[in-house]
Amino acid sequence: MNQVAIKEAVAAGYPMDHLIGNWWSASESYVVAVGPAARGFVGTAFHAPGGDFPVHRDILKFVYERGKGAGKREAIGEVLYNRGVVSAMYKVEAIRSAMARYGNQPITGEQMRWGLEHLNLTEQRIDELGMRGFIHPLTVSCEDHEGAGPVMFQQWDGSRWTAISGWIPVMRDVVRSKLEAVAAEDGRKLGNTMRDCAREQASR
Numbered sequence: 001m002n003q004v005a006i007k008e009a010v011a012a013g014y015p016m017d018h019l020i021g022n023w024w025s026a027s028e029s030y031v032v033a034v035g036p037a038a039r040g041f042v043g044t045a046f047h048a049p050g051g052d053f054p055v056h057r058d059i060l061k062f063v064y065e066r067g068k069g070a071g072k073r074e075a076i077g078e079v080l081y082n083r084g085v086v087s088a089m090y091k092v093e094a095i096r097s098a099m100a101r102y103g104n105q106p107i108t109g110e111q112m113r114w115g116l117e118h119l120n121l122t123e124q125r126i127d128e129l130g131m132r133g134f135i136h137p138l139t140v141s142c143e144d145h146e147g148a149g150p151v152m153f154q155q156w157d158g159s160r161w162t163a164i165s166g167w168i169p170v171m172r173d174v175v176r177s178k179l180e181a182v183a184a185e186d187g188r189k190l191g192n193t194m195r196d197c198a199r200e201q202a203s204r
Contacts, residue, residue: 002030006038016040027079031156039158047086047135049154049161051077054130086135094119117142136167142197148172
């Protein structure tokens, strides 16, 4: 779908640097097939593009150089590869938090949820993970699964994605209350019970 949209925009003479996709449409898989005409396409991202961060060098050293790499080596640094690295990190850090609370043993689904709802990725921790500049600080809670994370913009130069902005804060003051209102209304229609995060915290 995204490839077709880009191709049709090119065919219509629409300038690529005026076409902005969301984060799902801004990966190599949607621009490489279009060819040189896709140069200039802009997309949002929740992590930086490229594969020259310390975490990538560690992956090469401790995984690929030991013959344990499951994915293609040349894919390291691509958007979807990076997204997988970030997603795996979130899960591991959540498990680490849960084990710190519940013990170094297999954890339950509820304990995993607790770990995810207590993610606190500070600049210091991000640096320890070899991801400084690759991702942004993030704090997740029972009340806020989003973490109020900022967004950056990246642009396809014909061969790779490059960052064209810094981290831009989201308009939380405008959007969050609307999302909460819609979620509450849909929850009532579906008969779901709203979680009481304050009560859950008090009972632990």
